Amino acid sequence: MLERLNQVMDHIERHLDEPVEVAELARIAATSEYHLRRLFSALAGIGLSEYIRRRRLTIACAEVLAGERTLLDVAVRHGYGSAEAFARAFHAVHGVGPGEARRTGAALRSQPRMSFRLIVEGSSSMRYRIVEKDGFRLVGRKARVPLVHEGMNPAIVSFVKGLDAETKGRIEALSDQEPRGVVNVSDGLAGDRSEGTELDYWYGVVTGADVPEDLDALPVAAGSWAVFEASGAFPQAVQHLWRDVFTQWFPSNPYRSRPGPEISRTRISADGAHADAELWIPVERVPA
Missing domain, CATH: 3.20.80.10 (Regulatory factor, effector binding domain)
Structure with missing residues (x-):
């Protein structure tokens, strides 16, 4: 199961600049959408949809600070319908808007890419x-x-x-x-x-x-x-x-x-x- 979860994480990374369908992630994990959401949140300590949103904004942040694209281009590239929608999501995570972050070089939060591995602890049974x-x-x-x-x-x-x-x-x-x-x-x-x-x-x-x-x-x-x-x-x-x-x-x-x-x-x-x-x-x- 952990191998399949890591395949899910790889798929998310390859598709951060387009819509990520949970149904497709569940197919990769060979389980139901319901169970995938429950299992992911238990293992990761964060909801699946929230993780995808934070990863997408992390990648978008790098583009905001680089200044090579307009804020509207960055917003559309990462799945936001308008610069305003992108600014709201950006502010919710970082506490500042993308324009201010670009102007001031503000410190921003980053969501690292996750992977899963098995750690055997103790010998107790359930x-x-x-x-x-x-x-x-x-x-x-x-x-x-x-x-x-x-x-x-x-x-x-x-x-x-x-x-x-x-x-x-x-x-x-x-x-x-x-x-x-x-x-x-x-x-x-x-x-x-x-x-x-x-x-x-x-x-x-x-x-x-x-x-x-x-x-x-x-x-x-x-x-x-x-x-x-x-x-x-x-x-x-x-x-x-x-x-x-x-x-x-x-x-x-x-x-x-x-x-x-x-x-x-x-x-x-x-x-x-x-x-x-x-x-x-x-x-x-x-x-x-």
């Missing part, structure tokens, strides 16, 4: 199983929150604290199948998985029961799920488990992620310092 589930409903309460990669998520903490005990009890009582009990769910992620990206966070249960009118519900289709287990400090153990699934497990196994909610079942110790967690990721086998 505990996982593949589960085939019929369709079910996710039932509970949801809120739109920003993604936080490390540490507690203040928006989620505030949301859960705002749920009264009676509502929490009614939700938990609806649980009737794996993963049992209250679960935390991420769904509806907008764009790539960069810090601050918005998603739907659910405090809910997995159930086949009828849905009370005052609760939120999400139907989930039948399919395969990869279930991972971890124990350790909270919340790092849960966050690092998700990271390790995408950076270690997927590149080494014949599966790819598919659209669907990502479900975490976490049991926290009385002092809040330790957690035992299960992470349910919707997957499909990679075609042979």
Whole structure:
């Protein structure tokens, strides 16, 4: 998989002066667009589209400073419909416009070209199983929150604290199948998985029961799920488990992620310092 990802990076570099289609990148990587975006952001720490934009602007910066082409020529050469659109994108990354950068020789930011390589660390193994589930409903309460990669998520903490005990009890009582009990769910992620990206966070249960009118519900289709287990400090153990699934497990196994909610079942110790967690990721086998 890493070899194919590096072929994707080569293709991006060869086509920075023209539109880069994610569908073509997914074909080169021999995977789906959905999984490519998820895997890239987990490995690179930046969304695929954002990486392409930054690389394109990095190359454009060199041309801006060289002064051999007009700013409009540079803008059109790198896929911008107008000098104004190019100036906005340039300013968003560098904090100055291209004209000012050319006049003053301002210090600009550069996005280095990325490549991927395998580093073997330690000898620990990941505990996982593949589960085939019929369709079910996710039932509970949801809120739109920003993604936080490390540490507690203040928006989620505030949301859960705002749920009264009676509502929490009614939700938990609806649980009737794996993963049992209250679960935390991420769904509806907008764009790539960069810090601050918005998603739907659910405090809910997995159930086949009828849905009370005052609760939120999400139907989930039948399919395969990869279930991972971890124990350790909270919340790092849960966050690092998700990271390790995408950076270690997927590149080494014949599966790819598919659209669907990502479900975490976490049991926290009385002092809040330790957690035992299960992470349910919707997957499909990679075609042979």
